[in-house]
Amino acid sequence: MISVCLTTYNGNLFLKEQIDSILCQLNKDDEIIISDDGSIDNTIYIIESYNDCRIKIFHHTPIKNQYRFDLTTRNFENALFQAKGDYIFFADQDDIWKSNKVDECMKLFYEGYDLILHDCDIVDEKNGKIADSYFEINKSKSGIIKNILNNSYLGCCMAINRKYIDKVLPFPKTPIPHDIWIGLVYEYYGNIIYSKNKLISYRRHGANVSPSGEKSNNNLIFKMKYRILFIYSFLNRII
Secondary structure (H helix, E strand, O other): EEEEEEEEEOOOOOOHHHHHHHHOOOOHHHHHHEEEEEOOHHHHHHHOOOOOOOOEEEEEEOOOOOOOOOHHHHHHHHHHHHOOOOEEEEEEEOOOOOHHHHHHHHHHHOOOEEEEEEEEEEOOOOOEEEEEOOOHHOOOOOOOOHHHHEEEEEEOHHEEEEOOOHOOOOOOOOOHHHHHHHHHHHHHHOOEEEEEEEEEEEEEEOOOOOOOOOOOOOOOHHHHHHHHHHHHHHHHOOO
């Protein structure tokens, strides 16, 4: 069984295209777990209009702090707690899955990998191509220290099995990006692969919560503080 964890917040512009690209790849026993952070646009209406029992929506109340990425982290944590699948895929509300994403990831799971991080192309709000490879732009590579310094783990390009879910959950109380947290916990305990297959179109449109693929506006002190918090949380979990 596959669970797709998808988080939403005022995502009406691109959400339908994303859900359509996911649903057509799922079996009748799979599920899309949607955790919504209190959308005030047409997001909920779009989700409910599918009337598909595979789509399960859960409402989440965000707690705002100085770390904007922590809003997404807590929303994904809520979705993860609800997921029942043996294999868990992560999805953003504004991307587009390639038609072979699930098949290609499942092949890698059957080969024995616990976490899959695949490449993607990058598009704009009109689906115009911005870049051919996120991996190339980001210089994505495995390695715990490397990824603490320069993160390669992009949640919308990740899928995991349940093998180490108890090591991941609950997320630390300290503010952390959900994708690097999941990625490095699985890298420490499990068998991971960086796949060069480009299995989604990753959309950048100026209103994304995450700056991935774009230059960060955070200052040096902010970056150092967040990394210290992350290292503390990571060591506390694995020791």
